[in-house]
Amino acid sequence: MNILIKNVLLDGVVTDIFIENGTILEISPVCTRRADKIIDGRNKAALPSLVNGHTHAAMTLFRGFADDMPLKAWLEEKIWVLEAKLTADDVYWGGRLACLEMIKNGVTVFNDMYWHWEATARAVRDMKIRGFISAVFIDMFDNNKGREQIALNRELYALSKDYAPYVTFTFGPHAIYTVSRESLEWMRDFSAENDILIHMHLAETEYESVFSQTTYGLTPTAFLDSLEILSERYVGCHGCMLEKKDTEILGGRGAKLVHVPVSNLKLAVEKIFPHRLVQEARIPYCFGTDGCASNNHLDVLETMKFASLLAKFCSSDPTMLPARQTYLMATQTAADIFRLGKWSIEEGLSPDIILIDLMRPEFVPNFDLYSDMVYAANGSAVDTVICRGEVLMEGRVVPGEEEIMTRAGEAAHNLVKR
């Protein structure tokens, strides 16, 4: 499959871009190659696509079902009650809705942790985006449950080959207060042997810190380090409660972090992500939306605006997370974390590409595209999405979107009634 994008704005210059099987073969003012598909790039800007570093895709089904509640009641009375009733079919349609929503917002890569692993994997394959998918691993310190979960994860890892290249298997140990030391040690070893990423909630709440101190006499990070599970394959999400000694440990081990600002604010966590400490420790980090029960939108550009502005406010420094750096974190840094290679629109590279519609008021006067993307635009400015060399959206239309919305809506309403 060849794609030729004509007359698109790239780094301030109008150019043509020719893509063959996902790789950019030519960037030149007038490309004369023959293409299967020609896209009119006039009044559009080309940028590398966005990465969603942390979500629970199928929780789109719970959007707006329970908001404005204290965390404990929200989980126990609402979310867990619905999750207990979830079928694989529900997760499949919820997952497809999430993929649709991410495509509409220029996101082609996401890092997921949820129930019914294979349903999400099918959704990702059918939507043709890139999913890093983990099964929620919770054993509640019960050896039998731990063994079951280990067996399941071995099975899913083997199964994941069927979903390549769309799906990459990852481990999803939920958190230090729901997973036993033994299970974590098993994941550590299996991850090292098979080069598998470990996706985990880390230092999200005061509750987690207190649990860790009481149970292990250590911070969550120090406890994990004592198990030697922290490595360049470890992706910790949230990180609100991290202290200096924690960021030093994470930095020393080459671990990665994902900042999830919208969810943290909505659930009123006790502290906010310590950007300065994380930057001083040179920990690579990107942004995640979290699931739709605590955000409630998978718009990574919106999350980036929250992240950048909140970093300025909480650091009392308006120069923190400037626009261009913020865009690079959500693209190149995230691509590094998920080992996708150089995520930039250059000849010989294979990033996913989004085209931005500049004929919108929020792009006037367009002094600085990165500023406009991070501070003025939202995901609705994305006109076209190209993932792995395939056009997933053009003119904001994703083929089959009405069926996905209908089926996911039915699944959600039936779930509540069941």
Added chain:
Amino acid sequence: MNILIKNVLLDGVVTDIFIENGTILEISPVCTRRADKIIDGRNKAALPSLVNGHTHAAMTLFRGFADDMPLKAWLEEKIWVLEAKLTADDVYWGGRLACLEMIKNGVTVFNDMYWHWEATARAVRDMKIRGFISAVFIDMFDNNKGREQIALNRELYALSKDYAPYVTFTFGPHAIYTVSRESLEWMRDFSAENDILIHMHLAETEYESVFSQTTYGLTPTAFLDSLEILSERYVGCHGCMLEKKDTEILGGRGAKLVHVPVSNLKLAVEKIFPHRLVQEARIPYCFGTDGCASNNHLDVLETMKFASLLAKFCSSDPTMLPARQTYLMATQTAADIFRLGKWSIEEGLSPDIILIDLMRPEFVPNFDLYSDMVYAANGSAVDTVICRGEVLMEGRVVPGEEEIMTRAGEAAHNLVKR
């Protein structure tokens, strides 16, 4: 002009809405009246339009020109340098761009403070929305300047009749550190005599607090109260530094506030708006975007998400500013502040109306329209805007929008080059 909206979702029920000269005459399942204009409301929800409580419209021209800078350098090296060169024509096109952007985001009422008053008034009249427009009043404690400003404001007040019903004249004393006591006293009296709103930056920064204590030995609010300028006509914007005694004073005087969260975060103000104190003092408040140099988008729905989530986080209480209350604050409370009457879609009332496109992923499964509007949607979900009984946007198209974007873009780029 008659408008008939067919089969639209209103409060969860599919209905027809018939509007004559801006007033809703009939809401019924099947309206058989003849209309000049019929709008297909299928898969859309009708809601009262949004109010932008604080902005500087023509600063759209500065969008993306200077971000990520400390406040003082940003103002002195960038913003004031451009503002010194602004012509009335620049402000006219910047103002039209702002109106276009607000219409695109479902905003039909805004509260403005800027230079070249009449240029903004013309822009509002030509765009047919509702502008509460003040001229920036700054005398820097210079008697001659104060007299000039007073003469200008008398003149603009008289002139404002020519722009009715689109434009309402208001006073715009910039802040207690830029306007003399004598000028404030004159505005107090003229405002009382002529029933004019006073739109002012209040308790925005630590600098303002220190200035007030040093100069007057009082907080900004207590100083203003000592002048007896606080009344039900007083609209204070920002309010980040307000303390308990201040909110008690404001509440006692019937004054109003506007919360401006995005700008406050971006400029990294020292403290955040004290929702709890303001609510305890029963001060009506709504939301403002601020100008595009410090936001950089006039999307009030986005501002509402920031406001609601930040209120939860800063109060350590996820039940703060729940979705429905947040929507009502941006509509009914704001309409009360600007004395627009009952801002609700009911027979006999005359609110402006927006239609929301529900066929978007972020409205699936649509358990709660207010939750979806505040936490999931942004302004791009607005399909149709009806203001004062006229259709300003339909299917997201605003007549003449391309010319506005082109002219405003040219004005901004020429301004930088001049």
